[in-house]
Amino acid sequence: MILITGASSGLGAALAQLYSAEGNPLVLTARNEQRLSSVADNLPGQVQAAPVDLTVPEKVAELFDSLAQVPETVIHCAGSGYFGPIEEQEPSEINKLIENNVTSSVFLLRELVARYREHKVNVVVVMSTAAQLAKAGESTYCAAKWAVRGLVESVRLELKGSPMKLIAVYPGGMATDFWKTSGKALDTSSFMTAKEAAKMLKQALVGTEHGFVSDITINRN
Amino acid sequence: MILITGASSGLGAALAQLYSAEGNPLVLTARNEQRLSSVADNLPGQVQAAPVDLTVPEKVAELFDSLAQVPETVIHCAGSGYFGPIEEQEPSEINKLIENNVTSSVFLLRELVARYREHKVNVVVVMSTAAQLAKAGESTYCAAKWAVRGLVESVRLELKGSPMKLIAVYPGGMATDFWKTSGKALDTSSFMTAKEAAKMLKQALVGTEHGFVSDITINRN
Amino acid sequence: MILITGASSGLGAALAQLYSAEGNPLVLTARNEQRLSSVADNLPGQVQAAPVDLTVPEKVAELFDSLAQVPETVIHCAGSGYFGPIEEQEPSEINKLIENNVTSSVFLLRELVARYREHKVNVVVVMSTAAQLAKAGESTYCAAKWAVRGLVESVRLELKGSPMKLIAVYPGGMATDFWKTSGKALDTSSFMTAKEAAKMLKQALVGTEHGFVSDITINRN
Amino acid sequence: MILITGASSGLGAALAQLYSAEGNPLVLTARNEQRLSSVADNLPGQVQAAPVDLTVPEKVAELFDSLAQVPETVIHCAGSGYFGPIEEQEPSEINKLIENNVTSSVFLLRELVARYREHKVNVVVVMSTAAQLAKAGESTYCAAKWAVRGLVESVRLELKGSPMKLIAVYPGGMATDFWKTSGKALDTSSFMTAKEAAKMLKQALVGTEHGFVSDITINRN
Numbered sequence: 042m043i044l045i046t047g048a049s050s051g052l053g054a055a056l057a058q059l060y061s062a063e064g065n066p067l068v069l070t071a072r073n074e075q076r077l078s079s080v081a082d083n084l085p086g087q088v089q090a091a092p093v094d095l096t097v098p099e100k101v102a103e104l105f106d107s108l109a110q111v112p113e114t115v116i117h118c119a120g121s122g123y124f125g126p127i128e129e130q131e132p133s134e135i136n137k138l139i140e141n142n143v144t145s146s147v148f149l150l151r152e153l154v155a156r157y158r159e160h161k162v163n164v165v166v167v168m169s170t171a172a173q174l175a176k177a178g179e180s181t182y183c184a185a186k187w188a189v190r191g192l193v194e195s196v197r198l199e200l201k202g203s204p205m206k207l208i209a210v211y212p213g214g215m216a217t218d219f220w221k222t223s224g225k226a227l228d229t230s231s232f233m234t235a236k237e238a239a240k241m242l243k244q245a246l247v248g249t250e251h252g253f254v255s256d257i258t259i260n261r262n
Numbered sequence: 263m264i265l266i267t268g269a270s271s272g273l274g275a276a277l278a279q280l281y282s283a284e285g286n287p288l289v290l291t292a293r294n295e296q297r298l299s300s301v302a303d304n305l306p307g308q309v310q311a312a313p314v315d316l317t318v319p320e321k322v323a324e325l326f327d328s329l330a331q332v333p334e335t336v337i338h339c340a341g342s343g344y345f346g347p348i349e350e351q352e353p354s355e356i357n358k359l360i361e362n363n364v365t366s367s368v369f370l371l372r373e374l375v376a377r378y379r380e381h382k383v384n385v386v387v388v389m390s391t392a393a394q395l396a397k398a399g400e401s402t403y404c405a406a407k408w409a410v411r412g413l414v415e416s417v418r419l420e421l422k423g424s425p426m427k428l429i430a431v432y433p434g435g436m437a438t439d440f441w442k443t444s445g446k447a448l449d450t451s452s453f454m455t456a457k458e459a460a461k462m463l464k465q466a467l468v469g470t471e472h473g474f475v476s477d478i479t480i481n482r483n
Numbered sequence: 484m485i486l487i488t489g490a491s492s493g494l495g496a497a498l499a500q501l502y503s504a505e506g507n508p509l510v511l512t513a514r515n516e517q518r519l520s521s522v523a524d525n526l527p528g529q530v531q532a533a534p535v536d537l538t539v540p541e542k543v544a545e546l547f548d549s550l551a552q553v554p555e556t557v558i559h560c561a562g563s564g565y566f567g568p569i570e571e572q573e574p575s576e577i578n579k580l581i582e583n584n585v586t587s588s589v590f591l592l593r594e595l596v597a598r599y600r601e602h603k604v605n606v607v608v609v610m611s612t613a614a615q616l617a618k619a620g621e622s623t624y625c626a627a628k629w630a631v632r633g634l635v636e637s638v639r640l641e642l643k644g645s646p647m648k649l650i651a652v653y654p655g656g657m658a659t660d661f662w663k664t665s666g667k668a669l670d671t672s673s674f675m676t677a678k679e680a681a682k683m684l685k686q687a688l689v690g691t692e693h694g695f696v697s698d699i700t701i702n703r704n
Numbered sequence: 705m706i707l708i709t710g711a712s713s714g715l716g717a718a719l720a721q722l723y724s725a726e727g728n729p730l731v732l733t734a735r736n737e738q739r740l741s742s743v744a745d746n747l748p749g750q751v752q753a754a755p756v757d758l759t760v761p762e763k764v765a766e767l768f769d770s771l772a773q774v775p776e777t778v779i780h781c782a783g784s785g786y787f788g789p790i791e792e793q794e795p796s797e798i799n800k801l802i803e804n805n806v807t808s809s810v811f812l813l814r815e816l817v818a819r820y821r822e823h824k825v826n827v828v829v830v831m832s833t834a835a836q837l838a839k840a841g842e843s844t845y846c847a848a849k850w851a852v853r854g855l856v857e858s859v860r861l862e863l864k865g866s867p868m869k870l871i872a873v874y875p876g877g878m879a880t881d882f883w884k885t886s887g888k889a890l891d892t893s894s895f896m897t898a899k900e901a902a903k904m905l906k907q908a909l910v911g912t913e914h915g916f917v918s919d920i921t922i923n924r925n
Contacts, residue, residue: 048321065469085704093450096412098353101377127368132319135368137358143409147348147356147402175415177422186365187412192405196348201398213694233694240697245687250702252655252675254683256700261693262648428925434915454915462917466908472924473876473896475904479919483869483911540795569810569859570818574761577810581802585851589790589844591799597791617857619864623810630806634847636838638790643840680860 044068044112046095046149047119049076052167053219056116061086068105068112070095078128081204095119095145101152111157114246116165117149120185127180135181142185143192150196154205157196161204163253166193166245170213170258206253208246213240213260233261265289265333267316267370268340270297272438273388276460277337289333292340296467306432316340316366322373332378335467337386337444338370341406343444348401357404363406364413371417375426382425384474386467387414391434391479427474429467433459434481454482486510486554488537488591489561491518493608493659498558503528510554512537513561514544519532533613537561537587553599556688557589558607562627567618569622577623584627585634592638596647603646607688608635612655612700639671648695650688654680657701675703707731707775709758709812710782712739714880715830718902721781724749730773733758733767734782756783758808760786764815774820777909779828780812785886790843798844805848806855813859817868824867825915828909829856833876833921868917871909875901876923896924 042062044113046052049071057069061084072075074092081090093104103183123134146166153164171179172186188253197207214220237261245254264281267273270292278290282305292298295313295457301309314325342362344355367387393407411430418428426442435441437453459480466475485502489495491513499511503526513519516534523532537547565576573663588608595606613621614628632651639649656662658674680701687696706723710716712734720732724747733741737755743754756767785805786797809829816827833851834842839902853872860870877883879892901922907918 068521091616100314108675110474117281126375126420128271128371129370130372130380132369135372136365139368139409143360143364143405144357147351147360148353151351151356154347158349162466172412175419176453177413177416177419180371180413180420183416184364184368188360188405189407191393191396191400191408195398195401195404195538198396198398199347199401200503202419204704213697217691231693233691235693237691239695240691241689243685244689244697245683245696247683247686249675249679249682251673252679252683252703254699255702256653256698257687257696258698259694260691262646295824425925434917437914452914454912459914460914461908461912462908462915465910466904466917466920468904468907469925470896470900470903472894473900473904473922474925475908475920476876476923477874477919478908478917479920481918482915483867498867500791531825567815568862569814570821572810574811578807580805580808581851584806585802585806585847586799589793589802589847590795593790593793593798594790594832600791614854617854619858619860619861622813622855622858622862625858626806626810626851626855630802630847630851633835633850634843637840637843640838641789641843684799 042066042068042108042112044108044115045165046068046070046115046117049073049080051118051219051237052212052238052242053116053118054080055235056079056118056243057084057088058236059239061242067251068108069204082132091152095149096140098148098152101148105152105156111160112161112162114165115153115182117146118167118227119145120167122182122219122225124179124182124223126178126223129183138181138185143188146189146192152191154196154200158200158205163206163208163246165208165210165242166211167212170211170260173224173258182191206255208254209256211256211258212242213258217259231261233259263329263331263333264289265329267291267336267338268370268388270294270301272339272440273433273436273459274339276456277339277464278302278305278309278456280464282309282459286472287339289329289337291314296426298314301452305307309404310417312343315414317322317361319369319373326373326377334350334379334400335384337384340366341388342377343403343440345403345444345446346359347399351402359406364409367410367413370421371413374419375417377478379421379424379426384427384429384469385481386429386431386463388431391432391481394432395480401444427476429475430477431463432477432479432481436482484508484510484550484552484554486512486550487559488557488559489530491515493560493661494654494657494677494684495558495560495615496522496678498560498675498685499523499526499530499682500678500684502699503530510550520601522527524562537591538592540594543590547594547598550593552606553602554604556605556607557595558609559588560609561587562609564619564624564661564667566624566665566667568620572623580623585630588631588634592634596638596642600642600645600647605650605688605690606686607650607652609652609654612653615653615700649696650683650696653698653700654684655700657703673703675701705729705731705771705773705775706895707771707778708735709733709780710830712736712743714882715875715878715898715901715905716779716781716784717743718898719781719906720744721899722902722906724751726842727759731771758812759803761811761815764811768815768819774823775825777826777828778816780809781830781831782808782888783830784881785888787842787845787886787888793844796869801844803849806851807854809855813855817863818858818887821863821866821868826869826871826909826911828871828873830873830875832863833874833923836874836921869918872919873905874919875905876921878924894924896922
């Protein structure tokens with residue numbers, strides 16, 4: 042079973058489509074129940090839609106309590122964007138951005154490690170190239186993404202010797218609703234689509250007996 | 263005038279002492295009014311103690327409204343620690359850690375840039391070597407410190423050409439109450455004291471006509 | 484056509500096998516003519532073996548003069564290892580290590596950019612996880628690999644807007660002769676084989692219309 | 705005694721002046737005997753000029769054989785620059801650049817660790833901001849400087865627990881002859897002078913009983 046967070050749109054939804062088409066049982070989560078259902082209802086295979094707000098630790102625990110089995114793979118796509126010069130950013134949006142990206146990732150990894158550190162679970166954490174390189178006009182977003190990267194690198198050290206693996210994914214800009222909802226007007230016509238990124242990511246995630254791709258950066262041409 | 267956040271203990275208090283001894287007017291902030299007063303009351307020079315919770319944006323604005331002049335230097339030492347394997351960390355402490363380190367830094371820089379980007383203000387952001395290197399047992403702390411680093415690097419790009427400068431400081435472990443209050447039992451007898459770190463930092467911050475030290479890592483021997 | 488450097492052993496030879504099995508025309512290079520022939524002669528498809536010492540710029544130019552067409556993909560696997568505490572390293576081996584890894588990479592990229600920067604060529608530069616993280620006992624090796632990484636990152640900036648793409652690959656330790664020939668005694672029985680790494684790399688290199696995997700780290704479990 | 709490499713010009717010469725003015729005995733090295741003498745002859749205190757080509761390991765050994773005592777501090781400023789788009793760089797200049805920056809640093813550190821790892825010696829390695837960030841038009845230079853950084857970080861790990869310390873210095877562009885001799889036409893009138901950088905560096909290098917500044921980036925305003 043594959044668990045995908047942030048599955049109601051963008052890369053998460055595209056991954057759900059690809060994995061579902063191949064017959065993988067899925068558990069999909071997102072905050073917005075309606076949008077999540079509309080994605081889940083259109084997938085062919087065995088799909089469980091589990092609306093959950095990852096910034097509420099009890100809800101994260103409930104999500105995992107509800108699972109019938111240990112997931113083979115968890116793909117954490119949930120997150121949001123918010124941009125602009127720092128002096129023009131709104132405090133309420135700053136708080137939301139930090140919660141949606143940082144807090145949620147800490148709570149998710151905390152629960153995964155607590156439950157499954159002795160299981161062979163691949164935990165794929167999707168960040169952004171903004172986690173690798175600072176950008177003007179993206180200060181709090183970079184802060185949030187650098188935080189997740191620091192988290193991943195630290196938890197990797199704690200998981201040394203464990204069968205659980207953390208896989209870090211850094212996609213560059215995709216042509217998704219992300220930009221619209223995060224208030225950044227961009228012409229994304231030459232960007233890769235979420236479907237393209239999902240295809241590349243899925244390919245890259247196929248490991249071998251003794252090895253795996255641990256870090257992937259995906260960029261547009 | 264020099265503004266120091268987190269001035270009620272540790273490096274912030276030690277810097278206040280050094281700068282005060284040289285006759286610099288100071289504005290000191292911290293959340294704990296009592297501890298802040300006990301530091302400020304023992305300093306020789308002109309010292310204003312301004313208790314403020316930097317995680318509340320209106321309070322950050324009020325702080326700067328209350329200043330009689332533009333500070334020459336702002337030294338942001340405020341922050342807190344919290345450690346342990348990720349699966350043992352408490353959600354409430356995780357939230358507090360992120361707010362005390364990430365949210366507060368975003369709100370502070372946001373206010374500083376909004377008000378002073380056309381002034382010659384040196385903004386010194388004190389992080390930790392945990393902002394540079396992931397460590398086991400410090401996952402959320404690393405996340406928080408990496409966030410501040412990403413923030414600083416991004417805002418630097420936004421300040422290109424501005425007289426305001428960001429200076430990044432990464433101190434290694436000091437022998438302060440930090441460890442006690444953050445729940446990590448350590449023998450710190452061979453660690454540098456906050457006073458030592460303050461002395462080195464103060465020396466390094468003395469710029470020249472055309473140049474300045476932009477990044478400093480301070481380690482114990 | 485796919486050009487592979489360092490194709491006489493390890494990852495280079497394993498990639499040659501995989502691509503050849505799928506009917507891709509190949510040009511293979513290595514310094515050792517005999518070992519290169521023994522790899523090339525055992526491949527099914529259209530294979531040109533071109534012995535070349537990449538540390539000699541004229542030889543690099545001759546290699547490209549000899550090509551019948553622009554390669555679609557160049558996979559630069561050539562390189563060597565040398566390990567030990569810095570004070571025990573031999574000057575002659577240090578020189579060789581730097582030439583084999585740094586000088587050769589500069590000369591190769593220089594020639595590729597000079598000839599093909601307006602062509603759609605994917606240049607895959609295989610480094611090592613030692614290019615990302617310093618390691619004790621690997622000082623000159625890390626130096627050499629960090630150099631190649633700095634080179635790749637700089638040339639990427641020079642190629643902005645060009646159809647030529649640089650792809651950075653960082654494999655962790657593989658079970659190959661590399662260790663034996665570089666004087667490091669290791670039990671590599673649980674390491675991934677070069678064939679496994681080649682398989683993962685080949686999968687990850689399959690791009691889409693608007694995007695590509697630009698950076699890949701491959702680790703053993 | 706303080707040993708300074710690359711002391712015949714730029715930052716090395718400026719540091720020699722500052723330390724000499726305070727009465728520190730100095731050993732100065734550079735490749736060019738005449739220019740080295742002209743610097744040394746104009747310094748007030750006790751100064752030994754030792755022409756040496758650091759790319760020749762026997763010469764590096766001879767240098768240290770000739771010292772009357774263990775140096776307290778070694779400041780490694782030697783290095784050279786060479787710039788331009790990668791496809792326009794000359795192979796002979798590429799070789800020289802790598803030797804002057806990478807090979808020389810490996811040979812110097814190797815000798816220092818072999819002789820003094822049990823002594824309290826501060827080894828200051830002066831690189832460039834090009835060691836931290838890739839730049840277009842500086843590909844081989846970045847490669848060389850990233851190499852030195854990788855070397856320093858690795859040797860630091862090998863020196864864990866040793867009284868010998870490595871201090872990494874990253875200066876941004878200074879107004880020196882460096883640019884002229886490396887073929888890059890720049891208006892450096894607003895750059896910091898070597899004297900300014902030397903002053904800041906000297907200040908920052910003053911350690912305390914339990915701590916020291918391990919990494920310093922110096923930038924122009």
